[in-house]
Amino acid sequence: MSFGHHKKHGPFSDPEGDAPPTRINLTALMDILSNIIFFLMASFGAQTLELTSASKVALPSSTSELSLKMSLSVAVGMEELFVEDEPIGRLKEGKLIGLDDSRFHPRLEETLRRVRAQRIAKNERPKEEDEVVLFIADKRLEYETIDRVMKTCARAGFTKFRFAVAKK
Amino acid sequence: MAGGGGDAATDFDLTALMDVLSNIIFFLMASFGAAVVAVLPASVPTISDSGENDVATDMDKVTVTMTIASNGKVEISAANADMLPEELKPYAVVVPSKDDGLDTKKINDHLWSIKEKFRNSKNIILVPDDKVTYEMLVDAMDASRERHMVVDGQSVYPQMFPAVVVSSLVK
Numbered sequence: 001m002s003f004g005h006h007k008k009h010g011p012f013s014d015p016e017g018d019a020p021p022t023r024i025n026l027t028a029l030m031d032i033l034s035n036i037i038f039f040l041m042a043s044f045g046a047q048t049l050e051l052t053s054a055s056k057v058a059l060p061s062s063t064s065e066l067s068l069k070m071s072l073s074v075a076v077g078m079e080e081l082f083v084e085d086e087p088i089g090r091l092k093e094g095k096l097i098g099l100d101d102s103r104f105h106p107r108l109e110e111t112l113r114r115v116r117a118q119r120i121a122k123n124e125r126p127k128e129e130d131e132v133v134l135f136i137a138d139k140r141l142e143y144e145t146i147d148r149v150m151k152t153c154a155r156a157g158f159t160k161f162r163f164a165v166a167k168k
Numbered sequence: 169m170a171g172g173g174g175d176a177a178t179d180f181d182l183t184a185l186m187d188v189l190s191n192i193i194f195f196l197m198a199s200f201g202a203a204v205v206a207v208l209p210a211s212v213p214t215i216s217d218s219g220e221n222d223v224a225t226d227m228d229k230v231t232v233t234m235t236i237a238s239n240g241k242v243e244i245s246a247a248n249a250d251m252l253p254e255e256l257k258p259y260a261v262v263v264p265s266k267d268d269g270l271d272t273k274k275i276n277d278h279l280w281s282i283k284e285k286f287r288n289s290k291n292i293i294l295v296p297d298d299k300v301t302y303e304m305l306v307d308a309m310d311a312s313r314e315r316h317m318v319v320d321g322q323s324v325y326p327q328m329f330p331a332v333v334v335s336s337l338v339k
Binding site: 036041060063065144151153161162164166167 | 208214302
């Protein structure tokens with residue numbers, strides 16, 4: 001029968017007790033975690049950046065799975081019209097105020113032309129994203145209003161749109 | 169001597185940093201999952217410099233036009249510059265409204281029958297009435313974009329008409 005003192009050993013400790021405790025090398029795991037964080041932060045930023053002006057806009061729901069990409073945003077609420085978060089026009093009961101004789105919105109056109117010129121001046125070659133509008137509109141708006149905004153965008157050189165929708 | 173060292177290399181304790189990173193990851197993953205915004209591509213009609221015709225010319229494709237009334241009634245027709253209107257007449261239908269909205273099931277069924285006949289078709293022109301709401305327009309785009317099918321017990325979504333041009337009637 002043994003009455004001697006028994007030293008308890010952990011799973012990573014040396015039974016003999018003369019070697020240093022084993023350390024787990026966390027460097028590779030840190031690399032993986034850092035990569036995941038960068039990916040998630042990039043995706044998260046792209047999702048939220050463009051929709052800050054759309055807080056008063058009730059988006060229509062859709063089955064589309066296409067993810068949001070950054071481009072020039074035009075937001076139309078029931079009361080206000082924004083380009084890149086800058087209010088540039090007003091609506092009354094969902095109808096645009098301040099249309100010209102040709103039923104275009106002069107301030108919207110002027111703003112878009114200015115933004116387009118700035119973007120083209122910045123890039124040697126025009127990118128596809130420079131000609132696309134992220135269109136954020138309230139689901140209650142009638143097509144008459146949507147049509148006026150889209151045609152004004154087209155006259156300013158933006159003929160392609162991405163409609164922002166809420167996923168079903 | 170410079171560079172001479174002690175017996176043991178210095179170890180950084182990364183455990184606390186791991187805790188912080190793990191928390192950030194959980195937060196970001198939760199937020200990422202809650203991101204509910206998607207996009208639908210569309211365009212408006214333009215005057216082409218090259219003189220290209222918007223209407224399909226190959227025999228295996230057509231350009232579909234869908235007129236949407238404010239009460240949800242929809243008229244669908246198909247066009248091809250190289251085909252006689254009589255040949256495409258069977259594909260022209262009127263889909264009545266359902267519960268004051270679009271009958272998306274019938275619209276989807278009919279568009280799928282066109283897609284099956286003209287496999288390379290992908291363009292659709294939507295012509296909404298002035299009083300059609302933006303929500304109804306998005307519903308029409310959903311109904312025309314893809315088809316839900318079950319193959320070998322798995323859901324598949326073949327594309328139908330993903331290239332959307334939103335137009336309006338000339339007044």
